[in-house]
Structure formats: structure tokens, C-alpha cells
Amino acid sequence: MYSFKNDYSEGAHPRIINALVESNLEQTPGYGEDSYTEKAVEILKQKIKRDDVDIHLFVGGTQTNLTAISAFLRPHEAAIAANTGHILVHETGAIEATGHKVISIDVSDGKLRPEDIKPALDAHTDEHMVKPKLVYISNSTEIGSIYTKNELEQLSKFCKENKLFLYMDGARLGSALCSEENDMELSDLGRLVDAFYIGGTKNGALIGEAMVICHDSLKEDFRFHIKQKGALLAKGRLLGIQFLELFRDDLYFDLARHANKMADLLKNEISRAGYKFLINSPSNQIFPILPDRLIEKLEENYSFYIWEKVDPDNSAIRLVTSWATKEENVLAFIKELKSVIDSEQ
Template identity: 75%
Template sequence: MYSFKNDYSEGAHPQILKALMESNLVQEDGYGEDQYTLKAIELIKEKVGRTDVDVHLLTGGTQTNLTAISAFLRPHEAAISASTGHILGHETGAIEATGHKVLSVDCKDGKLTPDGVKAVLEGHPDEHMVKPKLVYISNSTEIGSIYKKEELKKLGGFCRENNLILYMDGARLGSALCSDENDLQLNDLPELVDAFYIGGTKNGALLGEALVICRDSLKADFRYHMKQKGAMLAKGRLLGIQFFELFRDNLFFDLAEHANRMAGMLREALIQAKVQFLTHSPSNQIFPIFPNSLIAELEKKYSFHVWEKVDADYSSIRLVTSWATKEEAVEGFIEELKKWM
């Protein structure tokens, strides 16, 4: 059984494991004040092209989202998310558990627009309702789409005009930036969004996300929020070492490019087989629509998520490739597909 279920089924890239092992008996300060974390933070600042940002390393995406969003918002303020957004449907109400409502916007392609956000603002006009304050987006999105630079410029401009915080979930940021359709660079982001994180868990690290806070008003006391939310790892070196390895050369992008290439092989074979897709997703997640009978056959050899029922006879599945996906596994899936098609 080979898994196309997610991009964190494997452990970590050997280069990261080697660095963790070689540094294992070196004594270091805790809570992110070790030499490895400090070096990683400086390296990330260099990569994003801004020395005035704050960088914090946390262990996972949900933890990063709930810690950041709850820190950025006052008690009566709410977040706005696409209806497919991770904080809305896949984080067990983590944001709501911190006292902040998540307001949903239906988006066909999983991407928020100024018009969608404007409609939420108009629907919450006064103090009898929560106050929309933070706009949550992810790149790539939950359905594999990516934001183009002009889209972020327009959304960011609208947020600034309306005194909103624009926050980007970057769990799969590597895949988005390495997509053939992408026109963004990592160092564009501090000018376009107020805060974002760089996902390591889904791109070759054992665990870890690097939160980058760009807006000065959001920076104060953030380590207090981390500690209170259980997000300050005593052995912070484990995160620092991994992010240093990911960014000291091109490893972060090499791994994302591999994941995208494997997805591209699958996508091209499906297109040639005239398979329809639920959504346009130029990243490492693809959503083909198959007859339910074919899905049952494929499930005998491969694991994946059945994403959405299309009608009585057809469903969309989600295929996710990773930094470690084997080319022969992709070729095997394609051959199996051809046999049953």
C-alpha cells in the first residue's frame, strides 16, 4: 500500500536527520535561545529580505495559527476565512476555542478576494456582532490553488484601507512558490501580508513552522503568547537546526520542486486520460474525479482521501505528493489507472 494521503507521511530529509544527530550532545540554551535557532532566524530574515521582521519557530500549523491569530486579535474581533480554509474546517475549532469567531466566505477556487471580504464587513456593521479584523488565507490553499502577486496586492491593499490584518498560512508555501504558475518570490511576502509562516512539517522537516511577523503592531509580547499557548518548545534547538538546514542552501525549494514534479507527472497522465478535476490546482495537491468503482479498485493498492462526492456515481479524490514521493510509485499509480480506465 503506497500513500498519496498527505505530505507528512515520511519522517525527515536525511540532511536534517544528519544535522540533528551531529549536534545531539552539544549543550544549548532552551526555548529558542540556542545558537542554531538564532542562526536560522537570521537566515530566514535574509531570505525574506527584511531584517526588521520578527521570526518565531513553532512546532505545527494548527498551533501556529491559534497562537498567532489569538495574539493578533482583541476579544471581540473575528477572523475571515474561505469556506475551505484550514482554520474553519480542519482545526477542531482551535481559533473559536481561543474566543474568536471564524467568518466564512464561499470561494469557488479557495481564494479570498476584496469583494468577498467586503461582503463580510458589510454584514457586520456594529457592536452587536463580532468585528471582522483578520483575513486568513493560505498559499497554497486547501484545494491546491495558489495566489498570484497581483491578487495579493489587491487583497493586501483592501485590508490596509480597512484596517484589517492579512495573515497567510504557509503550511504548503514551498509548493506554492515552486509552482510553474507562480509569480511570487519569498521576499515579496513582507510587503504584501502582515504575517505569514513558512511550513517545514509538510516540506521535509520532522516538524516545525517559521512564523514571520512583518507588521510592527503585531510583534509585542509574542513570546508571552507562545508560552501561554504551550508553543514554546524547551528544546527549541530541534526547530532551529531543521530550519537552518532547510535554508542554508536551496534544500527547502529543492524538496518543494520535487513534490510538485511528482504531482505534475500524475496531473499530466490524468489529463491525457481525459479525467476531469474538481479544481485547478497547480501545486502538490490534485483532485481528479473518478467513478466510485475505479476508486474502490485503486484503494486496494493506494491510500488517499476521498475528498468530495460529485454525484451518485462519481467522487473526487485528493492525491498529495511530497518531498519524498518516489517516481516509481507515481508511475505505478499511472499504470494501475490505465489498466482500469
């Protein structure tokens, strides 16, 4: 049974494992004050092309989101998210548990635009309602779409004009930035969003996300918030070592490019077989629409998520490739797909 369920089924890239083993018996300061973390932070600042950002390393995405959003918002303030947004759908109410409402916006492609957000601002008019203050976006989105530079520039401009913080979930940021349809660089995020994180867990790290705070007003006392939320890792060097390995050269981007390449191979062959997709997703998540009987056959040897029912006879499934996905496994899936199709003709 081979899994296309997610991009974190495997452990970590061998270089990271080796670096962790080689440093295993070293004694270093804790809580992210070690030399590895300091070097990793410095390299990330160089990549972002801003020396004035604050960078904090976390273990996972939900932990990062709930710590950041609850720190950035006052008690009566709320976040705005797409109806597919991770903080709305797949984080067990973590944001709400900190006392902040998440306002849902219906969109078809997972992306928020100014015209999507404005009605929510117009609807929340006074102190009898929560006050929208933060716009939450993901890149790539939860359904594999990505933001263009122009889209992000327009969103950034709108947020500034309306005194909203713009926050980007970057769990799959590597895949977004390495997509063939992408026209942004990591440094663009440093000027267009108020805070974002760089996802490591889903791009070759054992664990780890790097939170980047760009807006000065959001930086104060942030480590207090990290500690209070149980996110200040005593053995912080374990995170620093991983981000140092990922970013001291182009490993982070090489791994993301590989994941995208494997997804493109799947997408192209499924398309050639005559099947359509739920959405254009130029990243490492694809959503082909297949007959239910074909899905049942594929499930005998492959695991993946059935995303949604499209009609009585067809469903969209989610296939996710990773930094570790082997081309032979992709080709084997395609071969079986074609074999099942041929057997039914």
C-alpha cells in the first residue's frame, strides 16, 4: 500500500537526519538561543532580504497559527478566512479556543480577494459584533491553488487601507514558490504581508515551521506568547539545525520542486486519460475527478483522501506528492489507473 495522502508520511531528508545525529551529544543553550538557530535565522533573513524581521521556530502549523493569531489580536477582534482555510476547517477550533472568532468567506478557489473581504467588513459595523482585524490566507491554499504577485499586492494594499493585518500560512509555501505558475519570491512576502510562516514539516523537515514577523507592532513580547501557549521548545536547536540544513543552500526549494514535478507527472497522465480536475492546482496537491468504481479499485493498492462527491457516480480525490515521492511510485499508480480503465472497456 503506497500513500498519496499527504506530504509528511516520510521522516526527514537524510541530510537533516545526519545533521541531527552529528550534533546529538553537543551541549547547547535551550529555547532557541543556540548557535544553530541563530545561524538559521540569519540565513532566513538573507533569503527574505530584510534584517528587521523577527523569526521564531515552532514545531507545527496549528501551534504556529494559534500562537500568532491569538498574540496579534485583541480580545474582541476576529480573523477572516476562506471557507477552506485551515484555521476554520482543520484545526479543531484552535483559534476559537483562544477567544477569537474566525469569519468564513465563501470562495471557489481557496483564495481571498479584496472583493471577498469587503462584505465582511461592511457587515461588522459596531461594538455589538466582533471586529475583523486579521486576514488569514494560505499559499499554497488548502486546495492547491497559489497566489500571484498581483493578487497578493492587491490584497496587501486593501488590508493596509482598512487597517487589517495580513497573515499567510506557509505550510506548503515551498510548493507555491516553486510552482511553474508562480511569479513571486520569498523576499516579496517580506514586504507584502505582516507575518507569515515557512513550512518545514511538509517539505523535508522532521518537524518545524519558521514564523516571520514583519510588522513592528506584532513583535513585542512574542516569546511570552510562545511560552504561554506551550510552544517554546526546550531543545530548540532541533528546529534550528533543520532550518539551517534546509536553507544554507537550495535544498528547501529543490525538495519542493521535486514534489511539484511528481504532482505534474500525475496530473498530466490523468488528464491524458480523459479525466478532469476539481480545481487548477499547480502545486503538489491535485484533485482529479474519477468514477467511484475506479476509485475503489485504486484503493486496493493506494491510499488517498476522497475529497468530495461530485455527482452520483464520480468523486474528487486528493493526491499529494512529497519531497520523497519516487517517480517509480507515480508511474506505478499511472500504470494501474490505465490498467483498470482498459479492463472496463
